[in-house]
Amino acid sequence: MTVYKALTIAGSDSGGGAGIQADLKTFQELGVFGMSAITAVTAQNTLGVQGVYPLSAEAVAAQIESVAVDLGVDALKTGMLFSADIIRTVAEQVKKHGWERLVVDPVMIAKGGAPLLQEEAVAALKEALLPLAFVITPNIPEAEVLTGIAIRTMDDRREAARLLHRMGARYVVIKGGHDDDGEETVDLLYNGSEFSYFKSKRIDTRHTHGTGCTFAAAVAAELAKGRHPVDAVGTAKSFVQAAISHSLGIGQGHGPTNHWAYRQYGE
Numbered sequence: 001m002t003v004y005k006a007l008t009i010a011g012s013d014s015g016g017g018a019g020i021q022a023d024l025k026t027f028q029e030l031g032v033f034g035m036s037a038i039t040a041v042t043a044q045n046t047l048g049v050q051g052v053y054p055l056s057a058e059a060v061a062a063q064i065e066s067v068a069v070d071l072g073v074d075a076l077k078t079g080m081l082f083s084a085d086i087i088r089t090v091a092e093q094v095k096k097h098g099w100e101r102l103v104v105d106p107v108m109i110a111k112g113g114a115p116l117l118q119e120e121a122v123a124a125l126k127e128a129l130l131p132l133a134f135v136i137t138p139n140i141p142e143a144e145v146l147t148g149i150a151i152r153t154m155d156d157r158r159e160a161a162r163l164l165h166r167m168g169a170r171y172v173v174i175k176g177g178h179d180d181d182g183e184e185t186v187d188l189l190y191n192g193s194e195f196s197y198f199k200s201k202r203i204d205t206r207h208t209h210g211t212g213c214t215f216a217a218a219v220a221a222e223l224a225k226g227r228h229p230v231d232a233v234g235t236a237k238s239f240v241q242a243a244i245s246h247s248l249g250i251g252q253g254h255g256p257t258n259h260w261a262y263r264q265y266g267e
């Protein structure tokens with residue numbers, strides 16, 4: 001039996017809906033062995049983020065190194081990276097180990113508004129990590145920060161995707177969860193020459209905590225199996241749609257999605 005292995009480099013969400021916890025659940029559900037390097041511990045629940053406790057860049061490098069020298073990595077994803085120091089360390093590790101199937105989810109702010117990336121770290125993200133990304137998965141506000149383009153229309157999104165590709169990402173996905181016009185959510189994918197659109201019915205719910213992490217982790221899991229990025233994004237869209245459709249209704253605020261829904265109910 002071939003065991004496919006994926007590494008997540010991200011923050012811990014004590015509430016279990018986002019971050020490392022969402023990533024490992026998603027890897028497991030998609031039949032991939034999950035490994036982790038934790039960048040920060042957050043005290044977090046469905047009501048918001050109560051505390052952020054970053055680890056040192058050295059501690060992050062040590063975790064990545066331990067995984068790399070023994071288990072091996074078929075694909076990896078980054079989530080909350082918090083500081084420029086951690087970003088540069090992660091970029092060095094990716095280059096050192098020659099990892100190509102890297103999904104960069106440029107996490108900046110939690111849904112409740114808590115910052116998960118220091119403002120001064122955006123430049124490091126653009127310079128050091130973005131050029132290494134096989135797939136980058138910003139939401140609309142993150143794409144605006146990375147490109148400086150105000151995104152109001154699909155044309156704006158296409159322009160931002162072209163720019164992110166020129167900045168070095170091989171495949172650019174600009175997710176549509178924050179575009180709440182219309183009945184559908186549309187995720188746009190650009191491969192440097194053409195655009196694809198992944199559409200699903202917009203679900204009217206407040207239980208969307210961790211959708212971005214879950215989506216990027218599903219892309220990484222599928223890439224770990226050797227799938228083409230376009231197919232990986234298609235599966236990720238279906239996975240997250242099932243997870244939102246069958247959300248669990250737990251917690252008093254923005255609840256988590258249901259990571260076993262795709263396996264249990266299908267798309």
Ligand SMILES: Nc1ncnc2c1ncn2[C@@H]1O[C@H](COP(=O)(O)OP(=O)(O)O)[C@@H](O)[C@H]1O
Binds near residue numbers: 178185205240244
């Ligand atoms: N209300 C919704 N109904 C259906 N899909 C959604 C909804 N909100 C987000 N999604 C999907 O969840 C994924 C994450 O989207 P988005 O909310 O843009 O990212 P983030 O969680 O990083 O802010 C995307 O695939 C998006 O299409």
Ligand SMILES: Cc1ncc(COP(=O)(O)OP(=O)(O)O)c(N)n1
Binds near residue numbers: 011080109112211
């Ligand atoms: C530890 C941690 N990492 C990432 C996030 C953001 O996750 P995301 O999937 O973008 O979900 P929301 O915060 O938008 O619900 C997080 N909250 N915590």
